[in-house]
Each structure stands twice: as structure tokens, then as C-alpha cells.
Amino acid sequence: MFKKNNFIEHSIQGVLSFLKDSIFSEEVALKKGLLQSLDPRIKVLTFLVLLLQVLWLKDVRILMVFYGFCLALSCLSGVRLWFFLKRTWIFIPLFSLFVAIPAIFSFFTPGDAYATFHVGGIKFVITSQGLAVALLFVGRVLTCVSFAVLLSLTTRHFELLKVLRIFKVPQIFVMTLGMCYRYIYLFVEIIEHTYLAIKSRVGVSVHTQKGQRIVAWNIANLWTRSYQLNEDIYRAMLSRGFTGEPFVLNEFKIKTKDWLWVSWVVMVTFLFIFLNAHIKI
Amino acid sequence: MHIPDGYxxxxxxxxxxVAMLPIWTLASxxxxxNLKAKQVPLLAIGAAFSFVIMMFNVPIPGGTTGHAVGGVLVAILLGPWASCIAITVALVIQALLFGDGGITAVGANCFNMAFVLPFAGYYLYKGLSYRAAVDSSRRFIAAGVAGYFGLNIAALLAGVEFGLQPMLHHTTSGQALYCPYGLNVAVLTMVGEHVLVFGWVEAVVTALVVKYLQKHFSEIFEEGEM
Incomplete structure (x- = not known):
């Protein structure tokens, strides 16, 4: 959450450009590959099953098999390995690694000593149990994040949001989700342009209090602009036939390939249930 | 504050x-x-707004930056039930499309940030600004206080959720399977960092935005909520 940089420059170069260039471009989802060719409904359901399996795993070796499977799927779907590793390792798993470090020591996880060292007269003991806890924790987070990112990368975003209908999500949520996604892009553009305007007028070095006022003004300004936009959008919706109830077209079709994929996931699931029940932890 | 998968x-x-199901049903x-047809886009705008608030880097003393969650601000602008839907949508988009916050942890994240945070903050704001004039300074002070406490209550809950994991899920020899720290460490860490740093970021942002809106767009506070 903390970064040593100027907030204006950082906002422009950081998350805003990342969102525009990497997320909204849907570059990977438009490629031809294994996961891109699957029906989005089947893909979401099977990925949910895989995620739940990862959540239930108790053995780090099986977890690593799952992670390897995820990497293989990413390669078969035309995702560059280095790009995928960067997307999945940076942020959450790296943060989790730092979170897990204290758990390897005997203060938090007592057990058999694996290594001992002294810092400033204080004895630090790394325990085997602590290492196992940390490895399982980071491995699980990494595998979960990798599956989630792979699903997002290989599916067109509007398809992913439409899929929520099969989970009987109330219409108000589905409709809001679809519209919200488009607004996010618009808002990101507005924020980027506003920050560029501020940068060109006041430079990049701003006093903390002044900076806080600029951010608050930006948030308030964004709200008022969007509030005013609401009327125009409603009129545009009316002119396109909106009657108060949303209507969504269903273009999904399940193919033989999808059934093969489902059979494969079902087999993996049964294998996993068998292994999880027979490995004593 | 966003709980990832695996924690x-x-x-x-x-x-x-399961806990969020009746809340989502009631909210919808x-x-x-209460939603008028012409307010339909406003709900989506509110959801997108609560999403992008987290992208604003707020400068804090020491040359670093943090960011606000904005849950209480959205609740003040939209009302608690509409903000519950808006923040849920923002969290689902973050989890599904951006990999921020876990898919399996959406229920827990929504409980903390789309239910407890806006509701606690909203009613605290309403209580503190009771019968205050639209341009009264009591309103923006109340917004700041509500932002601070709302975020800290949500952080406390997240800490409790983390801290319960070693008790609920462990191996036969007692090793934690998920978040490895007990209540004493998890609650202290989560509450400590939010009480000392992030709560203040939330308070400053919420108060300043409400102050700005009071000054330039006071009709927002007169029109009522969804």
C-alpha cells in the first residue's frame, strides 16, 4: 500500500496505465488457445472446482502438481510464461511470502529445529514445522491466484460477467456489473487526464496537505461529473429500448471439446479426493 | 483489507x-x-466509483502514499443498501477480472467491506450529523469520524477472520493450514496498522470529499439516497 514516489507521477505510471494496457486490452483472451476455445460457463464452473480443490489441499506436493498444471494450461493457451509469472507472483504471493516469513521461526511455530542463528544476541530458530506451514501457505495462495488470473486472462471480460447469470445472481447485480465495467474504463481515463493536467500545471512535487486536497477534489469532481452523466446515460438507454427490465442475449454454446474438458476435470477431482483422503498429515 | 484466496x-x-446471501437478497x-428507473445507471456509476477510489494514491507524511477504501463515502452518497450492492459489484470485478481479493473469499470480503464498513460508517455519520444543516461543518467532521471508525471495525473483523484460521483448520500435529497467525497476532497487526495509518487516510479523504461536495454541490445532500 505504501510506495516511495510522487503520488501524481505514481498514479499515472502505476495502476492507471497497468489497467489500460494490461487488463482492458484483453490481448490474451483474443488469442487462439485451449482455454479461450472453451465455453465460458464451463470454464468458470470448472475453474471454481479447481480453486476449491486447491483450497482443500493439505499436502504441498499435490499443491505443486496443481501449480504445474496451471502453468501448463497457461502455455497451452498462448500465455507467455514470463508474463504469466510476473502477473501472478508480483503483488499477492510476494506479499504473502513476507507475511509467512515470521511463521518459520519457533516464536510462532514451535517444533524441531531446522536451522539456528543469532542476531544481536537473540537466538532465532527456524523450525521444520514452521517451514512446512509457510511453504503450504505461500504455495496455496500462489496456486489460487494463478488459477484466478488465468481465468481472467483467457476470458473476454463481458463474457465472464454474463456467466454470473448461471449462478442465478439477481438481475440488479448482473446489470450493474456489466455497466460498472464500462464506467471503470471511462473513470480511469478521466483520472488519467486530470492527473496529467495537474502535472502540467503544478509539476510533480506537491506538499502532503496540498496533495491530499488535490486527491479529495479529484474524487469529489469525479462523483459530480458521473452524477451529471447519469441523466444522459438514462436518456440513451431509453432511446435504445430500455423499459426498466434488463435483457441479456445468450450466445453461449457447449461443444464436444467442453465435455472433454469437463470429463478431465472430474477425473482430476476424484483423483484429488482419493489422494487427500489417503495422505495422512 | 482485501482477503486473497488461500488465507x-x-x-x-x-x-x-451463506451469511451474505440474505444481505444481498435484502439489498437487491x-x-x-426504491430505485427509480432513471437511477439505474447511478448504481453502476456508484460501483465504478467505489472501485476507482482505491486507485487514488493519497500522499501521507514521510513522502509515501496510501489509498482509501471509500466504503463510508459511497454509503453517504448512495445510502447503505445501494452502497452494499455497489461495493459488492466492485469487489466481484476486482476478484474476477483483476485478481485482487480472492474469488473464494468474496463472501468474507463483502461481509467486511460491503456490509459492515458502509453500514457502521453510515449510521455513525447519520448519528453525528443528526439535524445538521447541509453546509454545517459537523457533516464533514462526522464523515471523517465515520470513515475512520468504519474502516477500523472492518479491519478488526478481517483480523478476527485471519486469527481464527489456525484454530479452525490445522493438521493433527497442530500446524496451521491457512493463515498461520492466531488472534493475538492477526488482530493486533490488522487493527494496529489501520488505527495508526490507514484509518487516518480514510478519515481525511472522506472528510475532504464531503466538505468539497458541501461547498460546491450541496444538492447531493438534499436529494436523498436510494
Whole structure:
């Protein structure tokens, strides 16, 4: 959450450009590959099953098999390995690694000593149990994040949001989700342009209090602009036939390939249930 | 504040999905009943707004930056039930499309940030600004206080959820399977960092935005909420 940089420059170069260039471009989802060719409904359901399996795993070796499977799927779907590793390792798993470090020591996880060292007269003991806890924790987070990112990368975003209908999500949520996604892009553009305007007028070095006022003004300004936009959008919706109830077209079709994929996931699931029940932890 | 996949065990994740179901159902009924047709886009705008608030880097003393969650601000602008839907949508988009916050932890994240945070903050704001004039300074001070406490209550809950994991899910020899720290460490860490740093960021942002809106767009506070 903390970064040593100027907030204006950082906002422009950081998350805003990342969102525009990497997320909204849907570059990977438009490629031809294994996961891109699957029906989005089947893909979401099977990925949910895989995620739940990862959540239930108790053995780090099986977890690593799952992670390897995820990497293989990413390669078969035309995702560059280095790009995928960067997307999945940076942020959450790296943060989790730092979170897990204290758990390897005997203060938090007592057990058999694996290594001992002294810092400033204080004895630090790394325990085997602590290492196992940390490895399982980071491995699980990494595998979960990798599956989630792979699903997002290989599916067109509007398809992913439409899929929520099969989970009987109330219409108000589905409709809001679809519209919200488009607004996010618009808002990101507005924020980027506003920050560029501020940068060109006041430079990049701003006093903390002044900076806080600029951010608050930006948030308030964004709200008022969007509030005013609401009327125009409603009129545009009316002119396109909106009657108060949303209507969504269903273009999904399940193919033989999808059934093969489902059979494969079902087999993996049964294998996993068998292994999880027979490995004593 | 966003709980990723793998921090909470399956039972905890399932519990929070079940706990959120009646809240989501009630929220969608109440909002559908009170929502005028022309306010439909406003709900989506509110969701996108609560999403992008987290992208604003707020400068804090020492040359670094933090960011606000904005849950209380959205609740003040939209009302608690509409903000519950808006923040849920923002969290689902973050989890599904951006990999921020876990898919299996959506229930827990929504409980903390789309239910407890806006509701606690909103009613605190309403109580503190009771019968205050639209341009009264009591309003923006109340917004700041509500932002601070709302975020800290949500952080406390997240800490409790983390801290319960070693007790709920462990191996036969007692090793934690998910978040490895007990209540004493998890609650202290989560509450400590939010009480000392992030709560203040939330308070400053919420108060300054409400102050700005009071000064330039006071009609927002007169029109009422969804």
C-alpha cells in the first residue's frame, strides 16, 4: 500500500496505465488457445472446482502438481510464461511470502529445529514445522491466484460477467456489473487526464496537505461529473429500448471439446479426493 | 483489507457466502423497490466509483502514499443498501477480472467491506450529523469520524477472520493450514496498522470529499439516497 514516489507521477505510471494496457486490452483472451476455445460457463464452473480443490489441499506436493498444471494450461493457451509469472507472483504471493516469513521461526511455530542463528544476541530458530506451514501457505495462495488470473486472462471480460447469470445472481447485480465495467474504463481515463493536467500545471512535487486536497477534489469532481452523466446515460438507454427490465442475449454454446474438458476435470477431482483422503498429515 | 484466496479455509469462506446471501437478497429487494428507473445507471456509476477510489494514491507524511477504501463515502452518497450492492459489484470485478481479493473469499470480503464498513460508517455519520444543516461543518467532521471508525471495525473483523484460521483448520500435529497467525497476532497487526495509518487516510479523504461536495454541490445532500 505504501510506495516511495510522487503520488501524481505514481498514479499515472502505476495502476492507471497497468489497467489500460494490461487488463482492458484483453490481448490474451483474443488469442487462439485451449482455454479461450472453451465455453465460458464451463470454464468458470470448472475453474471454481479447481480453486476449491486447491483450497482443500493439505499436502504441498499435490499443491505443486496443481501449480504445474496451471502453468501448463497457461502455455497451452498462448500465455507467455514470463508474463504469466510476473502477473501472478508480483503483488499477492510476494506479499504473502513476507507475511509467512515470521511463521518459520519457533516464536510462532514451535517444533524441531531446522536451522539456528543469532542476531544481536537473540537466538532465532527456524523450525521444520514452521517451514512446512509457510511453504503450504505461500504455495496455496500462489496456486489460487494463478488459477484466478488465468481465468481472467483467457476470458473476454463481458463474457465472464454474463456467466454470473448461471449462478442465478439477481438481475440488479448482473446489470450493474456489466455497466460498472464500462464506467471503470471511462473513470480511469478521466483520472488519467486530470492527473496529467495537474502535472502540467503544478509539476510533480506537491506538499502532503496540498496533495491530499488535490486527491479529495479529484474524487469529489469525479462523483459530480458521473452524477451529471447519469441523466444522459438514462436518456440513451431509453432511446435504445430500455423499459426498466434488463435483457441479456445468450450466445453461449457447449461443444464436444467442453465435455472433454469437463470429463478431465472430474477425473482430476476424484483423483484429488482419493489422494487427500489417503495422505495422512 | 482485501482477503486473497488461500488465507481463509473453505469452511470460513462458505460461512461468509451463506451469511451474505440474505444481505444481498435484502439489498437487491430494497434497492429495486426504491430505485427509480432513471437511477439505474447511478448504481453502476456508484460501483465504478467505489472501485476507482482505491486507485487514488493519497500522499501521507514521510513522502509515501496510501489509498482509501471509500466504503463510508459511497454509503453517504448512495445510502447503505445501494452502497452494499455497489461495493459488492466492485469487489466481484476486482476478484474476477483483476485478481485482487480472492474469488473464494468474496463472501468474507463483502461481509467486511460491503456490509459492515458502509453500514457502521453510515449510521455513525447519520448519528453525528443528526439535524445538521447541509453546509454545517459537523457533516464533514462526522464523515471523517465515520470513515475512520468504519474502516477500523472492518479491519478488526478481517483480523478476527485471519486469527481464527489456525484454530479452525490445522493438521493433527497442530500446524496451521491457512493463515498461520492466531488472534493475538492477526488482530493486533490488522487493527494496529489501520488505527495508526490507514484509518487516518480514510478519515481525511472522506472528510475532504464531503466538505468539497458541501461547498460546491450541496444538492447531493438534499436529494436523498436510494
Amino acid at each position: 481463509l479455509g473453505p469452511t470460513t469462506c462458505g460461512f461468509f457466502y 429487494r430494497i434497492v429495486k423497490k
